[in-house]
Amino acid sequence: MQLQDILYSQGFGTRRVCAGLIQQGHVQVYDEDTGEMPVDCAQVATEFVADGLRFRVQGVDWPYHEKAYLMLNKPAGTECSQKPSTYPSIYTLLPSPLRLRPQKAAVQGVQAVGRLDQDTTGLLLLTDDGKFIHRMSSPRHHVPKVYEVTVKHPLDDRQVQKLLSGVVLDDDPTPVRAAACEAVSEHHLRLTLTEGKYHQVKRMVAAVSNRVEGLHRSQIGGLTLPLELAPGQWCWLSAADLARIST
Numbered sequence: 001m002q003l004q005d006i007l008y009s010q011g012f013g014t015r016r017v018c019a020g021l022i023q024q025g026h027v028q029v030y031d032e033d034t035g036e037m038p039v040d041c042a043q044v045a046t047e048f049v050a051d052g053l054r055f056r057v058q059g060v061d062w063p064y065h066e067k068a069y070l071m072l073n074k075p076a077g078t079e080c081s082q083k084p085s086t087y088p089s090i091y092t093l094l095p096s097p098l099r100l101r102p103q104k105a106a107v108q109g110v111q112a113v114g115r116l117d118q119d120t121t122g123l124l125l126l127t128d129d130g131k132f133i134h135r136m137s138s139p140r141h142h143v144p145k146v147y148e149v150t151v152k153h154p155l156d157d158r159q160v161q162k163l164l165s166g167v168v169l170d171d172d173p174t175p176v177r178a179a180a181c182e183a184v185s186e187h188h189l190r191l192t193l194t195e196g197k198y199h200q201v202k203r204m205v206a207a208v209s210n211r212v213e214g215l216h217r218s219q220i221g222g223l224t225l226p227l228e229l230a231p232g233q234w235c236w237l238s239a240a241d242l243a244r245i246s247t
Helices: 003-009 015-023 130-137 157-165 200-207 239-245
Strands: 027-029 054-057 060-063 069-074 120-127 145-151 167-169 172-176 180-185 188-193 212-220 234-236
Touching: 003 015, 003 027, 069 239, 120 130, 145 200, 157 180, 157 200, 167 200, 188 200, 200 212
Parallel strands: 120 212
Antiparallel strands: 027 054, 054 060, 069 120, 069 234, 145 188, 145 212, 167 172, 180 188
16 A cells, blocks of 8 residues: 555545655654664655554554554543533544544444443443444344442342342333342442443442442453553554454
């Protein structure tokens, strides 16, 4: 691919803007074999093998990704919306190229895969792969999600067993069951769900006469939120990470 087309595909602006970045000397490309920078990257039409390419734009390193797959450690007080009503959007935590990647299958830039409430923290997936969003959001796939729940009242075995056997929510007579449930401590519940109903964790906990005081998603499938990824930080997902999500 020509260098300007590579930058365009990664969200650095229109082809004209990308050409300007290159001509003004703001783009450098790492040598695939040595890892060193080539001396001259001022030619718009210079061609590179895009897959595996690493480059630098205005002093910031970027890897080429045909499709973007990210994880974000969502902080409290943020909304999973492009047009937030009260709190800042999670998308303000991402660099502009990720938000401006060209449209793919009706997806412009990276989008959150599902949502977390403004006061819920933890693991959030984002991508510009429409098929991945659909697959992860489909109730047929039952991808387990693990939540660390801080509750107001002390937990007891009766509450845990009721969550495992099933509780009835106010909008559906069919009992909703936790795939796994563990009282880690007196006020810490670890809850695994395979569905994604509205405010499901809070409503399930309320159904056993308790109340959620804090909610954090720690795992999706076999993918665990890294301890070193601080609230508000994001990282690229590897092929191994993607494989863990479905395990």
